[in-house]
Amino acid sequence: MKDKFDHLDKLESQSVFIIREAYSQYRDVALLWSIGKDSTCLLWLVRKAFFGKIPFPVLHIDTTHKFKEIYDFREKYAKEWDLNLVIAKNEDALARGVGPDTGKFECCNELKTVALKQAIAEYGYKALYLGIRRDEHGIRAKERVFSPRDEDFEWDYKNQPPELWDQYKTKAAEEEHIRVHPILGWREIDIWEYTRRENIPVNSLYFAQDQKRFRSIGCETCCGPVDSQADSIDKIIEELKITKISERSGRAQDKESDYMMQKLRSLGYM
Template sequence: MSHLKELEDKSIFIIREAKNKFKNPAVLWSIGKDSTMLLWLCKKAFFGKIPFPVVHIDTGYKFKEIYEFRDNMAKEWGLDLRIVKNEEALAQGMGPDKGKFECCNTLKTEALKLAVKEHKIDALLLGIRRDEHGIRNKERYFSPRDKQFRWKLARKKEGGDSPYESLQDTEMSGWNLFATDFGPEADHVRVHPILHWTELEVWQYVKQENIPMVDLYLSKKGKRYRSIGCECCCMPVDSEADDIDKVIEELKKTTTREREGRAQEKEHLMQKLRSLGYM
């Protein structure tokens, strides 16, 4: 079995598991490459038609290319698209000039809370990946959240040597065993079907499956976006990659460089320590 096929199989297993174990699952679509690939996988898991709602949190500040792409794809793939906007905050003038954190929190997190409540979502599928950020290393495929959207790691229990029991024991993913029942304290469960993919693998799969993508990812005048979201908060990177093959080549180089970078960092620390004469 090819490497990409293995990744795909695992993701599809998790997507089907989520559909089976929960009453009202939904998938979050930011229109970026990861969540667009996730939609593709959902389509594949259920033979062409996604059997649950697709939620898009609209901050009102997205690239115009994103809106166009969203509407075209929704039609083409026959999505049950639910657009959620924190209209109240937008009406009061919330925007990036009020502070990036404040803006993101109000227009994304608060809007998502509204969506979860309004659509009674009990499982939310998200396209996050472990290699995005250090903090995501610890994420699980099925991850419970409480009402404040905090990662719910433990719940109170009676008896035993500890008043808490962990909700996040190591998942036996090699055995396809995932805990999906987190009790009444979990407001909803986050499901991360593509947690194990890397950025490079995503692009390799996009290429293999010919998945449509917003062209912001491709180089124009020497710049391209590696991730997209709100227009005001995204910075393009220097790149000559104007098609997907070139994006893949570029990423192959940078990932080795990042890995070499980590080894180098250790070497740097060792050199520094050994600059003490006693060594």
């Protein structure tokens, strides 16, 4: 046993508290698992919160364009951790041929957002656990731990409940579902330090091969690797202490900017 309640212990216990609190409020919940490092870390915390067996479904929104390593990881650990894995796809859009080549904005919108809406409608989830973090992306800095979405998925970020002294507003209006963000306050480096401490399995895409590694993973078509020598968790942690490159720099731009770029390019700009 360690003799000190350190930074990671504190993060872990806060997250476990939020996970249990949300489950006691909603019951009809699911964990959204993108199979990246953050949602896998969240999944680990949820397993801890419920002593190894997660009492609700684990939902994977499958665009069908994920890296092979992601599918392999999903199959392996869904079995090993005895997950109630639900895989959701927007079959209509896929049948229509929607994909990265037909336009990235539409692709993301149909295969991620609409697919999730369909899954929520089909299974009637009242709350979803998501592994987003405040330091990932500008707009996420404004997020709350308990974050309501209306039926159109709109997030009214100007009308959010205050969350002072860890008092969370967990009640939702009928038409809303709640997004629960148990690791909102974790930083990228916290994720890696916790992953190292807990021996959480890591997708091989995160480790450098030929001087390149992925810092953020998703669809194969829209993720690029960053230059890196880090082929182990220790080296990743060292790299994060000195890097000036942003975590999502390998990702295609935000959906709108990406689409704007495409439109401008088609008219000869850029």
